[in-house]
Amino acid sequence: MSKIFAGLLVLVLGATPSLASLGQSVQSVHQDRQRMAGEMRSATFESYSVHEISAAGGTVVREYVSPAGNVFGVVWEGPAMPDLSQLLGAYFPHFRDSVAAHPHRRGPVYVQSGSLVIESGGHMRAFRGRAYLTNLIPSNLNKDVVR
Amino acid sequence: MRAYKYLVRNLGTFGCVFALLAGAFLLPSCSGIGSAASGGGGNGGGGGGGTGNSVPIAVNAGPANNSLNQPLVSVTICVPGSSNCQTITNVLVDTGSTGLRVLATQVTIPLLTANASTGNPLGECVMFADGSFLWGSVSTADISMAGEKASSVPIQIVRTTGSVGFPAVPATCSTNGTDNGTVSALGANGILGLGLFTQDCGAACVTSPPANVYYDAGAACVPSMCSLVSVPLLNQVQNPVALFTKDNNGVLLSMSAVPAAGATSVTGSLIFGIGTQSNNSLGSAKVYTTDSFGFYTATFNNISYPQSFVDSGSNGFFFLDPTSSSVPACTTAIAFYCPASSTAIPVTTTGNNGTSQVVTFNIANAETLFSASPTFAAFGNVGGPFPGSFDFGMPFFYGRPVFTAIAGASTPGGAGPYFAY
Numbered sequence: 001m002s003k004i005f006a007g008l009l010v011l012v013l014g015a016t017p018s019l020a021s022l023g024q025s026v027q028s029v030h031q032d033r034q035r036m037a038g039e040m041r042s043a044t045f046e047s048y049s050v051h052e053i054s055a056a057g058g059t060v061v062r063e064y065v066s067p068a069g070n071v072f073g074v075v076w077e078g079p080a081m082p083d084l085s086q087l088l089g090a091y092f093p094h095f096r097d098s099v100a101a102h103p104h105r106r107g108p109v110y111v112q113s114g115s116l117v118i119e120s121g122g123h124m125r126a127f128r129g130r131a132y133l134t135n136l137i138p139s140n141l142n143k144d145v146v147r
Numbered sequence: 148m149r150a151y152k153y154l155v156r157n158l159g160t161f162g163c164v165f166a167l168l169a170g171a172f173l174l175p176s177c178s179g180i181g182s183a184a185s186g187g188g189g190n191g192g193g194g195g196g197g198t199g200n201s202v203p204i205a206v207n208a209g210p211a212n213n214s215l216n217q218p219l220v221s222v223t224i225c226v227p228g229s230s231n232c233q234t235i236t237n238v239l240v241d242t243g244s245t246g247l248r249v250l251a252t253q254v255t256i257p258l259l260t261a262n263a264s265t266g267n268p269l270g271e272c273v274m275f276a277d278g279s280f281l282w283g284s285v286s287t288a289d290i291s292m293a294g295e296k297a298s299s300v301p302i303q304i305v306r307t308t309g310s311v312g313f314p315a316v317p318a319t320c321s322t323n324g325t326d327n328g329t330v331s332a333l334g335a336n337g338i339l340g341l342g343l344f345t346q347d348c349g350a351a352c353v354t355s356p357p358a359n360v361y362y363d364a365g366a367a368c369v370p371s372m373c374s375l376v377s378v379p380l381l382n383q384v385q386n387p388v389a390l391f392t393k394d395n396n397g398v399l400l401s402m403s404a405v406p407a408a409g410a411t412s413v414t415g416s417l418i419f420g421i422g423t424q425s426n427n428s429l430g431s432a433k434v435y436t437t438d439s440f441g442f443y444t445a446t447f448n449n450i451s452y453p454q455s456f457v458d459s460g461s462n463g464f465f466f467l468d469p470t471s472s473s474v475p476a477c478t479t480a481i482a483f484y485c486p487a488s489s490t491a492i493p494v495t496t497t498g499n500n501g502t503s504q505v506v507t508f509n510i511a512n513a514e515t516l517f518s519a520s521p522t523f524a525a526f527g528n529v530g531g532p533f534p535g536s537f538d539f540g541m542p543f544f545y546g547r548p549v550f551t552a553i554a555g556a557s558t559p560g561g562a563g564p565y566f567a568y
Contacts, residue, residue, distance in 0.1 A: 056375075057358025058351045079351035080358040081274040084323045096324055099277045102482035104215050104517075107461035107540055108533040109277050110468070110482075119535045120276045121454075121465075124244040124342065125349055126440035127276055128454055128535060 021089025022131050026069040047138045048072075048145065061087065064146050066138050073132035073146030079125050088131055091116055117143070200394045200419040201426060202293050204402065206525045206541070207412035210237040214334040214524055216462035216541040218400065220417055222247065222339055224256065225289040227299045231256050232291070237336045240400065240417055242551045243458030244340035245347040246384035247290060248273070248281055248303040250328060251310060253336045258286040261301060263376045267365030270314065270373070271303050271384065273347065274359075278324025279332070281305045282316040284364060290387040295419050297390035301382060305337070314364050317373035338460070339387075341398050341417075343441045343564035344554050346383040353377055389553050394420025396556035397563060399427045400459060404546030405527035407489065407509075409516055413525040413545065421550050421567075422559035432550060432567040434560040435498030441564060445537035446495040447472075454536040455496070457549060457566045461540030464492070464508055464530030474510055476532060483513035483531040494537060498565065506568075508543065 038055035053061045059078030066072050076082045085092045095118050098111045108121030115136075120129035132146045204218045218240040224247075225232035233256050235249050261284075263269040269285040283305040290297045306313045307328040316326065327333050340347065351358040357377045362368060388395055402415030418427045437443045437456070445455035447467065463483065469476045472492070477485035489511040497503040511528040527545040543549065552563030560567055 056356035057354065057360075059358065078358070079348060080360055081276070081278070081323055083319070084278060086322075096278060098482075099279070099324060102480070103213075104480070105463065105482040105531055106215070106217070107277070107458075107463060107465045107531070107538055108535070110465075110532045110534065112468070112532075119533065120278070121533055121535050121538065122276055123441060123456060123458060124273065124275075124340070124347060125344060125351070126442065129276070130535070 021087060022071055022074050022091050023133055023136065024071055024089055026065045026071060047140055055082075064132075066136060068136075068138075070133075070136045072136035072138070073130065073143075075130040075146060077122075077126075077128045079127070081120075081127050084120070088118065091118070091131065091133075094118065095120070199293050200295060200424055201416045204240060204400065204415040204417050205412060206402070206414070208522070208524045209334045210336055211331040211334050213331065216525060216529070217334050218402070218415070218417075218459055218541060218544070219335060220292070220339060222249075222337070223291040224249065224254075224258070224302070225291065226256050226258060227287055227289050229289075232289075235336050238339045239333070239335040239337070239460065241338050241340045241458070241460030242342050242398070242400070242549075243456065243460040244273075244338060245342045245344045245386045246302060246340045247288075247300065247337065247387055248283070248305050248340070248384075249337035250305045250307075250330065250333070251283060252307070252330070254304060258288050258304065260304075261285040261287055261382065263361070263363050263365075263378070265363050265365065265376060267363050267368075268313070269376070269378070269382070270362035270364030270368065271360060272317065272320035272362065273303070274320065274323060275327070279327040280316070280320050280324065281328050281338075282320050282326070283310075283328065284313055285361075285382075285384060290390075292387075292417075293419070295388075295391045295394060297385075297387040297392075300387050300390055301384050303384050314362075314368035314373060315370050317362060317368065318370050319359060319373070320362075321370075340460075341386060341388055341551065342458075343437060343551060345386050345389040346380050347385075348378070348383050349380070352383060353379060386553060388419055389556070391419060394423045394427070395553075396423070396558045397421040397550060397552035399548055399550050400544050401548045402544045402546065405525045405542075407511065407528060409520050409523040409526040411520075411523050411525070415544075421552055427550075429550065429558075429560050429567055430548075432548065432560075433502050433504055434500065434552075434565050434567045435496055435502050436500040436561070436563075436565040438499055439554075439564075442536070443499060443566070444497040445539075446497065447492070447537070451497075452536045455538070456536070457539045457543060457551070457568075459541050459544055459549075461538050462529075462542075463513075463540050464510065464542055465533035465538040465540060466492070466494075466530065466536070468532045468534045471534070472532070477512075477514045480514050480517065483529055484510050485512045485514050486510060487512070489528060496537075500561070500565075508539075 550567035
């Protein structure tokens with residue numbers, strides 16, 4: 001992931017732009033960075049911006065924000081699971097309910113519901129996941145930008 | 148409901164406060180369960196396998212009659228240095244995690260709770276990708292399986308929510324989902340994590356501030372605020388195989404094949420060591436080393452998925468999505484694939500060492516299989532969508548010997564971490 005940030009046009013160390021849960025406006029509170037007590041780096045590209053929060057113990061979260069100011073995707077990776085109820089916000093119940101609805105499945109989680117996609121996988125010591133809203137992804141991008 | 152939980156916790160705290168302070172927190176006495184001295188003989192059960200380096204595995208409906216593709220073994224735990232032992236049956240063999248975790252409700256011997264660096268009891272929360280969690284204390288036990296023994300191994304004693312005598316689960320642990328700390332939720336009495344690593348957390352829990360795993364479970368630990376603690380590698384929950392005096396470089400799971408229609412049960416062997424005995428040589432198996440996270444690469448239709456892995460604790464092949472796999476999802480059991488007819492999936496698996504080979508597995512209609520044989524516990528051809536990687540779960544092991552080598556361990560196939568098959 002360091003590759004993504006190596007050649008940034010804009011790199012603001014320690015800055016605290018507003019962040020929010022999936023689907024929320026970037027104008028809302030700083031809750032993600034504050035609750036993760038992490039350092040944040042932000043990068044702005046032509047069609048979106050990325051805010052990467054490095055939290056205690058090596059968990060990294062990236063939030064993808066459209067020019068319209070909406071968080072259209074979140075990515076997490078690290079040795080422990082992040083707080084998904086915070087990251088997924090109003091969409092967290094989809095994750096929880098999907099797991100509950102499929103007790104026979106023991107493994108990674110895949111939720112696809114309307115414009116919402118959630119993928120939560122990996123294993124102990126190395127969890128990986130992402131979530132995005134296809135209807136909020138800027139029209140000149142696709143889901144693969146959320147990585 | 149909330150008030151009730153607090154009440155239970157407080158009663159438990161009072162009941163055990165002196166034992167906690169004395170550093171002599173005995174599970175049975177603090178949970179109110181009589182301390183029946185079970186299993187006197189240290190080698191009695193031997194974890195269900197007698198001597199040697201092999202114990203039997205059974206894939207069946209399990210202790211809650213709800214298991215699907217879950218490999219189960221018996222594990223003998225003892226009070227360290229004593230012959231006060233008991234055999235825990237129906238423990239899930241999980242090559243995707245590290246360490247022994249036993250439900251407190253199954254433990255009858257008095258195991259000491261380990262202390263955090265603060266002097267308070269050491270708590271642990273392990274969270275899984277599906278949001279489920281296991282909360283409990285870290286205790287120390289001797290572990291015996293067949294003729295193998297590991298002494299004074301940190302293990303997790305899993306406490307269900309509201310368990311008396313130990314702090315209730317912190318909100319930072321339960322935030323993502325459900326408590327797996329029951330026989331019915333786990334489909335097992337515990338988990339035996341025999342994955343690629345020696346510790347369950349590693350360096351991320353040594354640093355300060357640490358990852359969200361280990362907790363100071365002293366009296367100040369309440370659901371709304373329970374402090375994380377750093378834990379040295381040696382005090383983290385350990386892969387018992389790495390602590391065996393021999394056959395300690397990894398494991399081999401050798402399972403029978405399963406018919407296309409599935410089976411009520413299937414058996415196999417959990418064999419300790421790689422290339423250490425006549426029954427665990429690599430033979431024709433190819434070694435696929437992983438990266439430091441335990442991932443290697445699976446390639447399908449010219450697209451590479453570099454965060455793929457083998458995991459006996461996953462109960463299906465989880466990969467791609469219906470569009471990229473061209474396999475439709477089920478309509479009711481939508482967490483699984485439901486092709487009209489059995490579909491072969493050829494995947495190239497590639498290790499960090501460059502070893503590369505095509506492996507082919509079959510995906511059949513899970514809905515049809517499940518409804519045709521509702522009492523079957525083993526299916527070698529079920530899977531479901533997961534776009535991020537290939538997770539080669541338990542069906543991958545049926546009829547295919549699979550080795551899991553521990554990171555840093557020396558084997559005839561080179562040093563771990565690797566999978567070999």
